[in-house]
Amino acid sequence: MPARRAAKPLQHDRTHDYAHLIRRWRAACRTRGLRLSAYSEVSGYPLFVAETRRPRADRPWVYLSAGIHGDESAATEGALAWLTQTRLGFDAFNLLAFPCLNPWGLVNNSRLDAEGRDLNRTYHDPGIPPTGAHLARLHDRRFDLALTLHEDYDATGIYIYEVKGPTPHWAEQLIDAARPHVPADTRRSIEGRAARNGVVRRKLDPALMPHFPEAFTLHFHHAARTFTVETPSEAGIDARVAAQVAVIERAVRLCLAERRS
Ligand SMILES: [Zn+2]
Numbered sequence: 001m002p003a004r005r006a007a008k009p010l011q012h013d014r015t016h017d018y019a020h021l022i023r024r025w026r027a028a029c030r031t032r033g034l035r036l037s038a039y040s041e042v043s044g045y046p047l048f049v050a051e052t053r054r055p056r057a058d059r060p061w062v063y064l065s066a067g068i069h070g071d072e073s074a075a076t077e078g079a080l081a082w083l084t085q086t087r088l089g090f091d092a093f094n095l096l097a098f099p100c101l102n103p104w105g106l107v108n109n110s111r112l113d114a115e116g117r118d119l120n121r122t123y124h125d126p127g128i129p130p131t132g133a134h135l136a137r138l139h140d141r142r143f144d145l146a147l148t149l150h151e152d153y154d155a156t157g158i159y160i161y162e163v164k165g166p167t168p169h170w171a172e173q174l175i176d177a178a179r180p181h182v183p184a185d186t187r188r189s190i191e192g193r194a195a196r197n198g199v200v201r202r203k204l205d206p207a208l209m210p211h212f213p214e215a216f217t218l219h220f221h222h223a224a225r226t227f228t229v230e231t232p233s234e235a236g237i238d239a240r241v242a243a244q245v246a247v248i249e250r251a252v253r254l255c256l257a258e259r260r261s
């Protein structure tokens with residue numbers, strides 16, 4: 001009887017292997033003309049940022065981050081998959097991207113960091129080392145578009161937080177882009193906020209949450225448009241990654257179109 005050949009490994013079966021993630025980012029950055037560099041270290045893991053090598057002042061800036069919650073692997077995989085799959089020319093926009101803000105969490109499949117903190121509630125406090133290093137990289141930079149990628153175990157489909165800002169709003173179009181892969185979340189209330197067809201839109205007030213999520217800092221100091229993308233953790237990984245890719249792609253295209261108009 002012939003030996004059974006080992007099944008081909010699934011594309012996403014190493015989603016919690018940080019070194020593997022960074023190796024793939026390095027290769028993708030080479031292809032896309034981005035510089036990948038370590039900007040700090042936390043719990044024994046280097047933290048990386050990818051950046052357009054020669055940014056052009058007349059091009060929009062796009063910000064992308066993933067992996068602040070380590071148990072949301074379609075976020076880290078989605079950012080990388082977008083980078084490798086997008087048909088957009090990388091001379092059309094400038095990019096600053098954080099592949100994984102919580103490597104210890106990714107490796108340990110944990111929402112929290114090694115100190116038991118939810119880093120997405122620490123952006124009011126630059127004294128917390130990984131957050132301080134991240135904030136230092138943001139410094140006084142301005143972005144036309146900021147996307148922070150997440151997942152949610154309670155989600156019934158994809159949903160998106162859009163900080164109330166410039167009109168027309170984009171979240172409905174971003175949900176539409178993801179729809180071939182995952183449906184929109186059907187809940188009318190998400191985390192205590194009114195939701196409609198997967199869109200949670202709100203004005204941000206610093207008093208709303210004294211422990212700042214990353215999106216608050218982006219909105220208050222850095223970005224014209226800020227979105228938090230949440231795919232449903234219970235859906236298949238390939239569909240979740242495809243949904244993240246579709247949202248990023250549509251958002252960057254909308255950003256380019258807005259700049260042209
Ligand atoms: Zn999250």
